[in-house]
Amino acid sequence: MKNLLKEIPEVLLMGPGPSSVHPDTYQALASSTLGHMDGDFIRIMDAIKEMLQRLMNTGNKLTLPISGTGSAGMETSFVNLVERGDRVLILVNGVFGTRMTDVASRLGADVDTVEAEWGTPIDPEKVAQKLKSGNYKIVAVVHAETSTGVRNPVAEIGKLVQNTPSLYLVDGVTSLGGIPVKLDEWGVDAFYSGTQKCLSVPPGLAPVSFSDSALDALQSRKSKVPNWYLDLSMLTQYWEGKKRVYHHTAPINMLYALYQSLLLLEEEGTEAAFARHAHCHTRLAEGLSKLGLQMLVEEKYRLPMLNAVVVPEGVDEAGVRNRLRSEFKIEIGAGLGPLAGKVWRIGVMGHTAHEENIDYFLDSLKKCIA
Numbered sequence: 001m002k003n004l005l006k007e008i009p010e011v012l013l014m015g016p017g018p019s020s021v022h023p024d025t026y027q028a029l030a031s032s033t034l035g036h037m038d039g040d041f042i043r044i045m046d047a048i049k050e051m052l053q054r055l056m057n058t059g060n061k062l063t064l065p066i067s068g069t070g071s072a073g074m075e076t077s078f079v080n081l082v083e084r085g086d087r088v089l090i091l092v093n094g095v096f097g098t099r100m101t102d103v104a105s106r107l108g109a110d111v112d113t114v115e116a117e118w119g120t121p122i123d124p125e126k127v128a129q130k131l132k133s134g135n136y137k138i139v140a141v142v143h144a145e146t147s148t149g150v151r152n153p154v155a156e157i158g159k160l161v162q163n164t165p166s167l168y169l170v171d172g173v174t175s176l177g178g179i180p181v182k183l184d185e186w187g188v189d190a191f192y193s194g195t196q197k198c199l200s201v202p203p204g205l206a207p208v209s210f211s212d213s214a215l216d217a218l219q220s221r222k223s224k225v226p227n228w229y230l231d232l233s234m235l236t237q238y239w240e241g242k243k244r245v246y247h248h249t250a251p252i253n254m255l256y257a258l259y260q261s262l263l264l265l266e267e268e269g270t271e272a273a274f275a276r277h278a279h280c281h282t283r284l285a286e287g288l289s290k291l292g293l294q295m296l297v298e299e300k301y302r303l304p305m306l307n308a309v310v311v312p313e314g315v316d317e318a319g320v321r322n323r324l325r326s327e328f329k330i331e332i333g334a335g336l337g338p339l340a341g342k343v344w345r346i347g348v349m350g351h352t353a354h355e356e357n358i359d360y361f362l363d364s365l366k367k368c369i370a
Protein backbone atom coordinates (compact mmCIF):
# COMPACT_ATOMS: atom_id res chain seq x y z
CA MET A 1 0.00 0.00 0.00
CA LYS A 2 1.32 3.45 -0.80
CA ASN A 3 2.04 5.81 2.05
CA LEU A 4 -0.16 8.89 1.77
CA LEU A 5 2.13 10.84 4.10
CA LYS A 6 4.79 10.82 1.37
CA GLU A 7 2.44 12.90 -0.76
CA ILE A 8 1.83 15.69 1.75
CA PRO A 9 2.89 18.99 0.17
CA GLU A 10 4.39 21.79 2.23
CA VAL A 11 1.51 24.27 2.50
CA LEU A 12 1.91 27.81 3.80
CA LEU A 13 -0.84 28.00 6.42
CA MET A 14 -2.37 31.49 6.26
CA GLY A 15 -5.86 30.62 7.43
CA PRO A 16 -7.48 30.97 10.87
CA GLY A 17 -5.33 28.08 12.21
CA PRO A 18 -3.53 25.80 12.23
CA SER A 19 -0.51 27.98 11.47
CA SER A 20 2.81 26.89 9.95
CA VAL A 21 5.09 25.01 12.35
CA HIS A 22 8.73 25.92 13.07
CA PRO A 23 11.22 23.16 12.09
CA ASP A 24 12.52 22.97 15.69
CA THR A 25 8.97 22.20 16.85
CA TYR A 26 8.66 19.38 14.30
CA GLN A 27 12.00 18.09 15.61
CA ALA A 28 10.66 18.21 19.17
CA LEU A 29 7.75 15.96 18.17
CA ALA A 30 10.26 13.36 17.02
CA SER A 31 12.11 13.21 20.38
CA SER A 32 11.97 9.89 22.23
CA THR A 33 8.73 9.32 24.06
CA LEU A 34 9.15 9.15 27.84
CA GLY A 35 6.73 7.69 30.38
CA HIS A 36 4.21 10.15 31.78
CA MET A 37 5.52 9.66 35.36
CA ASP A 38 9.20 9.90 34.34
CA GLY A 39 11.20 12.48 36.28
CA ASP A 40 12.75 13.90 33.11
CA PHE A 41 9.28 14.42 31.68
CA ILE A 42 7.99 16.03 34.88
CA ARG A 43 10.80 18.59 34.61
CA ILE A 44 9.52 19.46 31.14
CA MET A 45 5.95 19.78 32.50
CA ASP A 46 7.15 22.19 35.18
CA ALA A 47 9.02 24.29 32.62
CA ILE A 48 5.91 24.45 30.40
CA LYS A 49 3.84 25.70 33.34
CA GLU A 50 6.39 28.41 34.14
CA MET A 51 6.68 29.57 30.53
CA LEU A 52 2.89 29.68 30.19
CA GLN A 53 2.61 31.75 33.38
CA ARG A 54 5.14 34.24 31.99
CA LEU A 55 3.41 34.45 28.60
CA MET A 56 0.01 34.98 30.28
CA ASN A 57 1.47 37.44 32.84
CA THR A 58 0.00 35.58 35.76
CA GLY A 59 1.00 34.15 39.09
CA ASN A 60 -1.85 31.59 38.86
CA LYS A 61 -0.58 28.28 40.25
CA LEU A 62 -3.28 26.46 38.32
CA THR A 63 -1.85 26.92 34.84
CA LEU A 64 -1.54 23.85 32.63
CA PRO A 65 -2.21 22.55 29.11
CA ILE A 66 -5.37 20.46 28.63
CA SER A 67 -5.12 17.43 26.33
CA GLY A 68 -7.34 18.59 23.49
CA THR A 69 -7.71 21.54 21.10
CA GLY A 70 -8.85 25.07 21.96
CA SER A 71 -12.46 23.95 22.28
CA ALA A 72 -11.40 21.52 25.04
CA GLY A 73 -10.02 24.59 26.83
CA MET A 74 -13.40 26.28 26.44
CA GLU A 75 -15.18 23.18 27.74
CA THR A 76 -12.74 22.92 30.68
CA SER A 77 -13.32 26.51 31.73
CA PHE A 78 -17.10 26.20 31.75
CA VAL A 79 -17.46 22.64 33.02
CA ASN A 80 -15.34 23.34 36.11
CA LEU A 81 -17.15 26.57 37.01
CA VAL A 82 -20.78 26.17 35.93
CA GLU A 83 -23.40 24.40 37.99
CA ARG A 84 -26.98 23.87 36.85
CA GLY A 85 -28.96 27.11 37.07
CA ASP A 86 -25.91 29.42 37.38
CA ARG A 87 -26.35 32.75 35.63
CA VAL A 88 -23.73 33.33 32.95
CA LEU A 89 -23.30 36.44 30.81
CA ILE A 90 -21.63 35.80 27.44
CA LEU A 91 -20.51 38.60 25.15
CA VAL A 92 -21.11 37.48 21.58
CA ASN A 93 -19.79 38.98 18.33
CA GLY A 94 -18.78 35.94 16.32
CA VAL A 95 -18.57 32.16 16.07
CA PHE A 96 -16.57 31.61 19.24
CA GLY A 97 -18.79 33.70 21.52
CA THR A 98 -21.72 31.77 20.05
CA ARG A 99 -19.92 28.47 20.79
CA MET A 100 -19.52 29.58 24.43
CA THR A 101 -23.31 29.97 24.72
CA ASP A 102 -23.75 26.42 23.42
CA VAL A 103 -21.18 24.98 25.83
CA ALA A 104 -22.62 26.85 28.85
CA SER A 105 -26.24 25.97 27.96
CA ARG A 106 -25.43 22.27 27.72
CA LEU A 107 -24.23 22.46 31.33
CA GLY A 108 -27.59 23.87 32.41
CA ALA A 109 -26.41 27.46 32.83
CA ASP A 110 -28.96 30.27 32.64
CA VAL A 111 -27.29 32.12 29.74
CA ASP A 112 -27.73 35.82 29.05
CA THR A 113 -25.86 37.66 26.27
CA VAL A 114 -24.63 41.03 25.14
CA GLU A 115 -24.26 41.03 21.37
CA ALA A 116 -22.49 43.15 18.80
CA GLU A 117 -22.68 42.99 15.04
CA TRP A 118 -20.09 40.58 13.57
CA GLY A 119 -17.06 42.63 12.56
CA THR A 120 -17.51 45.14 15.41
CA PRO A 121 -16.28 44.89 19.02
CA ILE A 122 -18.34 44.42 22.18
CA ASP A 123 -19.41 47.75 23.64
CA PRO A 124 -18.31 47.94 27.32
CA GLU A 125 -21.14 50.42 27.98
CA LYS A 126 -23.69 47.67 27.21
CA VAL A 127 -21.83 45.27 29.50
CA ALA A 128 -21.92 47.86 32.30
CA GLN A 129 -25.69 48.17 31.87
CA LYS A 130 -26.17 44.39 32.11
CA LEU A 131 -23.96 44.15 35.18
CA LYS A 132 -26.12 46.78 36.92
CA SER A 133 -29.28 44.80 36.29
CA GLY A 134 -28.15 41.34 37.26
CA ASN A 135 -25.75 39.19 39.21
CA TYR A 136 -23.82 36.68 37.17
CA LYS A 137 -21.53 33.92 38.36
CA ILE A 138 -19.46 34.29 35.17
CA VAL A 139 -18.92 36.96 32.53
CA ALA A 140 -17.26 35.49 29.42
CA VAL A 141 -15.72 37.08 26.34
CA VAL A 142 -13.46 36.16 23.41
CA HIS A 143 -10.28 38.27 23.28
CA ALA A 144 -9.47 37.71 19.59
CA GLU A 145 -12.61 36.76 17.60
CA THR A 146 -11.08 34.62 14.87
CA SER A 147 -14.31 34.48 12.86
CA THR A 148 -14.22 38.25 12.18
CA GLY A 149 -10.75 39.60 13.04
CA VAL A 150 -12.02 41.82 15.87
CA ARG A 151 -10.10 42.52 19.08
CA ASN A 152 -12.50 42.84 22.01
CA PRO A 153 -11.68 45.34 24.80
CA VAL A 154 -10.89 42.71 27.44
CA ALA A 155 -8.98 45.06 29.77
CA GLU A 156 -11.85 47.57 29.85
CA ILE A 157 -14.47 44.87 30.39
CA GLY A 158 -12.25 43.37 33.10
CA LYS A 159 -12.40 46.64 35.06
CA LEU A 160 -16.21 46.47 35.03
CA VAL A 161 -16.27 42.82 36.12
CA GLN A 162 -13.81 43.49 38.95
CA ASN A 163 -16.45 45.65 40.69
CA THR A 164 -18.83 42.68 40.83
CA PRO A 165 -18.69 39.20 42.43
CA SER A 166 -18.62 37.61 38.94
CA LEU A 167 -15.75 35.52 37.66
CA TYR A 168 -14.18 36.81 34.43
CA LEU A 169 -13.64 34.13 31.75
CA VAL A 170 -11.60 34.96 28.63
CA ASP A 171 -10.97 32.99 25.42
CA GLY A 172 -7.38 33.64 24.34
CA VAL A 173 -7.10 30.90 21.72
CA THR A 174 -5.96 33.24 18.96
CA SER A 175 -4.47 36.05 21.04
CA LEU A 176 -1.87 34.13 23.08
CA GLY A 177 1.57 34.53 21.51
CA GLY A 178 0.47 37.21 19.03
CA ILE A 179 -0.61 40.13 21.23
CA PRO A 180 -0.10 40.80 24.96
CA VAL A 181 -2.19 38.76 27.40
CA LYS A 182 -2.19 40.06 30.99
CA LEU A 183 -4.39 37.88 33.16
CA ASP A 184 -3.57 39.38 36.56
CA GLU A 185 -3.69 43.01 35.41
CA TRP A 186 -7.03 42.49 33.63
CA GLY A 187 -8.57 40.54 36.52
CA VAL A 188 -9.12 37.40 34.44
CA ASP A 189 -10.23 34.39 36.53
CA ALA A 190 -10.44 31.67 33.89
CA PHE A 191 -8.48 31.69 30.66
CA TYR A 192 -7.95 29.17 27.90
CA SER A 193 -5.98 29.10 24.68
CA GLY A 194 -4.98 26.65 21.96
CA THR A 195 -1.65 25.69 20.50
CA GLN A 196 -2.29 25.82 16.75
CA LYS A 197 -2.77 29.56 16.37
CA CYS A 198 0.00 31.97 17.42
CA LEU A 199 1.97 29.32 19.33
CA SER A 200 2.48 27.39 16.06
CA VAL A 201 2.25 23.93 17.59
CA PRO A 202 0.14 21.40 15.68
CA PRO A 203 -3.44 21.25 17.04
CA GLY A 204 -3.90 19.17 20.18
CA LEU A 205 -3.33 21.17 23.37
CA ALA A 206 -5.20 23.92 25.20
CA PRO A 207 -3.31 25.94 27.84
CA VAL A 208 -5.67 26.90 30.68
CA SER A 209 -5.23 29.13 33.73
CA PHE A 210 -7.48 29.60 36.80
CA SER A 211 -7.13 32.35 39.43
CA ASP A 212 -7.51 31.68 43.18
CA SER A 213 -11.11 32.96 42.98
CA ALA A 214 -11.88 30.51 40.20
CA LEU A 215 -10.20 27.75 42.20
CA ASP A 216 -12.36 28.69 45.24
CA ALA A 217 -15.47 28.45 43.07
CA LEU A 218 -14.32 25.03 41.85
CA GLN A 219 -13.62 23.80 45.38
CA SER A 220 -16.93 25.02 46.77
CA ARG A 221 -19.12 23.39 44.10
CA LYS A 222 -22.26 21.66 45.35
CA SER A 223 -22.08 19.07 42.57
CA LYS A 224 -19.16 17.11 41.10
CA VAL A 225 -17.60 18.46 37.89
CA PRO A 226 -19.76 16.59 35.35
CA ASN A 227 -16.80 15.69 33.12
CA TRP A 228 -14.17 13.31 34.43
CA TYR A 229 -11.51 13.99 31.77
CA LEU A 230 -11.49 17.78 32.19
CA ASP A 231 -11.88 17.94 35.98
CA LEU A 232 -9.17 20.40 37.04
CA SER A 233 -9.23 19.29 40.67
CA MET A 234 -7.98 15.89 39.50
CA LEU A 235 -5.68 17.20 36.77
CA THR A 236 -3.79 19.42 39.24
CA GLN A 237 -2.79 16.33 41.18
CA TYR A 238 -0.86 15.23 38.12
CA TRP A 239 0.46 18.69 37.22
CA GLU A 240 1.38 19.98 40.69
CA GLY A 241 3.27 19.01 43.81
CA LYS A 242 6.04 16.60 44.76
CA LYS A 243 4.03 13.44 44.39
CA ARG A 244 2.29 13.21 41.01
CA VAL A 245 -0.92 11.23 40.69
CA TYR A 246 -1.75 9.55 37.39
CA HIS A 247 -4.94 10.87 35.79
CA HIS A 248 -4.69 10.16 32.06
CA THR A 249 -1.63 9.46 29.95
CA ALA A 250 -0.32 12.86 28.92
CA PRO A 251 0.22 13.41 25.18
CA ILE A 252 3.99 13.36 25.75
CA ASN A 253 5.29 14.36 22.32
CA MET A 254 2.69 17.10 21.88
CA LEU A 255 3.94 18.53 25.16
CA TYR A 256 7.53 18.41 23.85
CA ALA A 257 6.31 20.49 20.91
CA LEU A 258 4.60 23.01 23.18
CA TYR A 259 7.75 23.23 25.31
CA GLN A 260 9.86 23.91 22.21
CA SER A 261 7.50 26.57 20.85
CA LEU A 262 7.41 28.39 24.18
CA LEU A 263 11.20 28.23 24.30
CA LEU A 264 11.39 29.71 20.80
CA LEU A 265 9.10 32.55 21.92
CA GLU A 266 11.23 33.27 24.98
CA GLU A 267 14.43 33.19 22.92
CA GLU A 268 12.97 35.68 20.45
CA GLY A 269 11.42 37.73 23.26
CA THR A 270 7.65 38.09 23.49
CA GLU A 271 7.75 41.82 22.72
CA ALA A 272 9.71 41.09 19.55
CA ALA A 273 7.21 38.39 18.58
CA PHE A 274 4.28 40.80 19.07
CA ALA A 275 6.11 43.42 16.99
CA ARG A 276 6.70 40.81 14.24
CA HIS A 277 2.95 40.05 14.12
CA ALA A 278 2.11 43.77 14.02
CA HIS A 279 4.66 44.44 11.28
CA CYS A 280 3.37 41.58 9.10
CA HIS A 281 -0.21 42.74 9.62
CA THR A 282 0.63 46.27 8.46
CA ARG A 283 2.52 44.96 5.45
CA LEU A 284 -0.43 42.73 4.56
CA ALA A 285 -3.05 45.47 5.02
CA GLU A 286 -1.02 47.88 2.86
CA GLY A 287 -0.55 45.26 0.16
CA LEU A 288 -4.25 44.37 0.14
CA SER A 289 -5.16 48.03 -0.12
CA LYS A 290 -2.83 48.40 -3.13
CA LEU A 291 -4.74 45.52 -4.74
CA GLY A 292 -7.94 47.53 -4.19
CA LEU A 293 -9.22 45.21 -1.44
CA GLN A 294 -11.03 46.29 1.72
CA MET A 295 -10.72 44.99 5.26
CA LEU A 296 -13.94 44.06 7.08
CA VAL A 297 -12.97 45.58 10.43
CA GLU A 298 -12.35 49.24 11.23
CA GLU A 299 -8.60 49.83 11.67
CA LYS A 300 -8.59 50.51 15.43
CA TYR A 301 -10.36 47.22 16.24
CA ARG A 302 -8.28 44.97 13.96
CA LEU A 303 -6.30 42.00 15.15
CA PRO A 304 -2.83 41.60 13.68
CA MET A 305 -3.06 37.81 13.41
CA LEU A 306 -6.44 37.47 11.71
CA ASN A 307 -7.41 39.65 8.78
CA ALA A 308 -10.92 39.49 7.32
CA VAL A 309 -10.88 40.80 3.78
CA VAL A 310 -14.03 41.65 1.84
CA VAL A 311 -14.37 39.58 -1.36
CA PRO A 312 -14.81 42.06 -4.22
CA GLU A 313 -17.95 42.05 -6.34
CA GLY A 314 -17.68 39.55 -9.21
CA VAL A 315 -14.76 37.55 -7.73
CA ASP A 316 -15.26 33.82 -7.12
CA GLU A 317 -14.57 33.52 -3.38
CA ALA A 318 -14.04 29.74 -3.26
CA GLY A 319 -12.32 29.74 -6.65
CA VAL A 320 -9.57 32.05 -5.42
CA ARG A 321 -9.03 29.98 -2.27
CA ASN A 322 -8.86 26.78 -4.27
CA ARG A 323 -6.38 28.23 -6.74
CA LEU A 324 -4.18 29.58 -3.93
CA ARG A 325 -4.05 26.09 -2.47
CA SER A 326 -3.54 24.12 -5.68
CA GLU A 327 -1.24 26.45 -7.60
CA PHE A 328 0.59 28.40 -4.87
CA LYS A 329 0.36 25.98 -1.91
CA ILE A 330 -1.20 28.59 0.34
CA GLU A 331 -4.19 27.97 2.58
CA ILE A 332 -6.46 30.85 3.59
CA GLY A 333 -9.81 30.66 5.37
CA ALA A 334 -13.39 31.23 4.27
CA GLY A 335 -16.00 33.32 6.07
CA LEU A 336 -18.22 31.65 8.68
CA GLY A 337 -21.91 32.11 9.50
CA PRO A 338 -23.27 35.44 8.20
CA LEU A 339 -19.85 36.17 6.62
CA ALA A 340 -19.76 32.95 4.55
CA GLY A 341 -18.98 33.80 0.92
CA LYS A 342 -18.38 37.44 1.85
CA VAL A 343 -14.86 37.46 3.31
CA TRP A 344 -11.54 35.65 3.22
CA ARG A 345 -9.79 35.15 6.53
CA ILE A 346 -6.06 35.58 6.30
CA GLY A 347 -4.03 34.39 9.26
CA VAL A 348 -0.69 35.86 10.23
CA MET A 349 -0.05 33.60 13.18
CA GLY A 350 3.13 32.46 14.88
CA HIS A 351 5.72 31.01 12.50
CA THR A 352 3.57 32.12 9.53
CA ALA A 353 4.17 35.76 10.53
CA HIS A 354 7.26 36.48 8.44
CA GLU A 355 7.64 39.17 5.80
CA GLU A 356 8.54 36.76 3.00
CA ASN A 357 5.30 34.82 3.56
CA ILE A 358 3.25 38.02 3.37
CA ASP A 359 4.97 39.06 0.14
CA TYR A 360 4.57 35.63 -1.44
CA PHE A 361 0.89 35.59 -0.49
CA LEU A 362 0.21 39.09 -1.87
CA ASP A 363 1.96 38.21 -5.11
CA SER A 364 -0.04 34.98 -5.45
CA LEU A 365 -3.35 36.63 -4.59
CA LYS A 366 -2.71 39.31 -7.19
CA LYS A 367 -2.43 36.60 -9.86
CA CYS A 368 -5.60 34.88 -8.62
CA ILE A 369 -7.82 37.98 -8.73
CA ALA A 370 -6.30 39.49 -11.92
Ligand SMILES: *Cc1c(COP(=O)(O)O)cnc(C)c1O
Binding pocket: 017, 069, 070, 071, 072, 074, 096, 142, 144, 145, 146, 147, 171, 172, 173, 174, 194, 196, 203
Ligand atom coordinates in the same frame (compact mmCIF):
# COMPACT_ATOMS: atom_id res chain seq x y z
C1 LIG B 1 -9.76 28.27 17.01
C2 LIG B 1 -10.55 28.88 18.11
C3 LIG B 1 -11.24 28.11 19.07
C4 LIG B 1 -11.38 26.62 18.96
O1 LIG B 1 -10.19 25.98 18.91
P1 LIG B 1 -10.09 24.50 18.26
O2 LIG B 1 -8.63 24.27 18.37
O3 LIG B 1 -10.58 24.60 16.87
O4 LIG B 1 -10.88 23.58 19.08
C5 LIG B 1 -11.87 28.76 20.10
N1 LIG B 1 -11.84 30.10 20.20
C6 LIG B 1 -11.21 30.87 19.30
C7 LIG B 1 -11.22 32.34 19.46
C8 LIG B 1 -10.54 30.28 18.23
O5 LIG B 1 -9.92 31.04 17.33
